[in-house]
Amino acid sequence: MPQSAAERIEQLRTLINRHNYLYYVLDRPEIEDAEYDRLYRELVKLEEAHPELITSDSPTQRVGDQPLREFQTVQHPVRMYSLDNIFDEGELVAWEKRIERILGTETIEYVAELKIDGLAVSLIYENGHFVRGATRGNGVMGEDITKNLKTIRSIPLKIPVNGSQVAVPKRLEVRGEVFMPKEAFIRLNEERALRGEPEFANPRNAGAGSVRQLDPRVTASRRLDAIFYGATVLEEDLAQPVRLKTHWETLEYLATLGFKINPGREYCKGLDEVMRFVRYWDSERRNLDFATDGAVIKVNSIAAQNELGYTAKSPRWAAAYKYTPEVQETRVLEIEFSVGRTGVITPVAIMEPVFISGSTVQRATLHNFEELAKKDVRVGDTVRVQKAAEIIPEVIEVVLEKRPPSADKSVEPPTSCPVCQGEVRQLPGEVALRCMNRHSCPAQVLKRLEHWVSKGAMDIDGVGPALLEQLVNKGLVESPADLYRLTVADFLSLERMAQKSAENAYNAIQSSKTRPLFRLINALGIRHVGQETAILLASTFGHLDKLVEAPLETLTNLEGIGAKVAESIVTFFADPGNQQLVADLKALGLQLEETSEGRPAASSNLFEGKTFVLTGTLPTLSRQEASDLIRAHGGKISGSVSKKTDFVLVGEEPGSKYVKAQQLGVKILGESDLLAMISEAEQ
């Protein structure tokens, strides 16, 4: 008998959940990404054909729902306490003494776990289905962040994940910590810096900020993870009672259900073993992909935990052993005012090199002038420095006793640009000071040129910061357009430049004229427009002129473009200097149109008069390639779904365009459908 759609959907969900688990929880994938994508697409298609079969815990529902206006406040079924801190081994011994007194025994078993520096969450599962997730809030009431938590792939939407036979209570509360892995944090900050957006101070803030987004699609883009350490049965399944007797058993139970548990955990027979754990991880934790600020020591027996109970704020059966971040003293040699690509002036402390938490540090950003005034760091001061979350060098404070008499004045914010002496202003709603001399401040000019040639932008190989600096200092280049006016002779006029290198640099610049449109848009350095947005704009408008003319309303209506970004685009092109740049680029022969780089142009009229909308990540084609392909066959690309849309091309993690397409009954295609249509037409 042929399988029904409902059966196949169920089967696909089980398979996808299992592979999700292998990939995101165990980090041990068993199938190729392409195979996973195939299963995922099959499910998306079936659900599209049978919308009545879509359930909220289908793996397709992780993509990020519609934005919320505000979070609902919810009450926790069991209060979420915090932990008392312990700062050294002496305090740990004292803590144990109190426990021994209350329990009347000296043989106590513990579990030690790493303390994850993230955001505490409580998840509720009803009959195995994830129904609600909340922040800790004040411990009694938290915020409902269910939709955001669903986007975190390691959080199971249905338990047990792996088809295991383990019993699941009717209602179960699970607790853990959501965090942003260090690598994701570093990448996010790089992307934000590129867009001229403020960077997050540490992974904790980045994680908390991401999980408390009103728009779940933003959360979905942030690569969060979660580790769990607690389970409370709220309602038993009398037929299959779950009785957890120890904390260690709880952790193992969570693991069998499919939750990620702490990689740093140990069952400890006594305090000596606890201390060994604490000492071991104090240095080893630097190699982990998440930030930890200590270890949590818990009494293993749940009966003993109940006997110990709680103080007003925290359990008596657990404590946090806080690691002291490595702090070093060093001297401030200089406070540099660094001018960024968008003119923001940042004070940076330049210090005598000092080795902290695994690397040498000699620069630390002081973020902005408010922060500088608060810390009152002066040249010649001795400062205490640490790495925030083991990553970012940070001046904690000045050691006032060591302040030399020469450091008699606070550092004043600049009244003019330190590089070009141009006007400095604080824009409304911003903390930052900015040099307003956008077009000719050498610092901004140089940073803009560096951005222009960079990998994600025009990707001009062999033209690096040092060469650009020479060109700017010689007065040969001011705007990116000037790069294209340079002759081989110009390069030869620079110091230590041989004929061959001059020709190479010249050729590299000239051959970048035909870069795809998204690179050009990214290269322009519009505030808040990074590579992803540039790709979207290029595929939507197809020509730079169209983007230049786009009214605010059109931009705001594009999915993935918020009001702030839209405004920044319009402001950018309203600036006469930028208009001149676009005109110059055009006159110099740069390609302003989206073309099918590397693909034959206009190969058929298969999609003549048809409009496509793209959403999500396709398994093999980039957005650019798919758009090129559609255009090459006569089709048009649009940014938003309407009744006029003919096809929506859906990839993994599609956005709300997918939902809208379903609502409007627009035909949905996967990459393979598109390729099949084309290859049929080509035969």
Ligand code: IVH
């Ligand atoms: S057990 C009664 N285990 O630390 C609280 N907490 O300062 C029992 N945290 O809000 C918490 N890692 O979010 C526990 N392995 C771990 C933890 C952990 C991080 C957080 C937790 C709590 C905070 C308390």
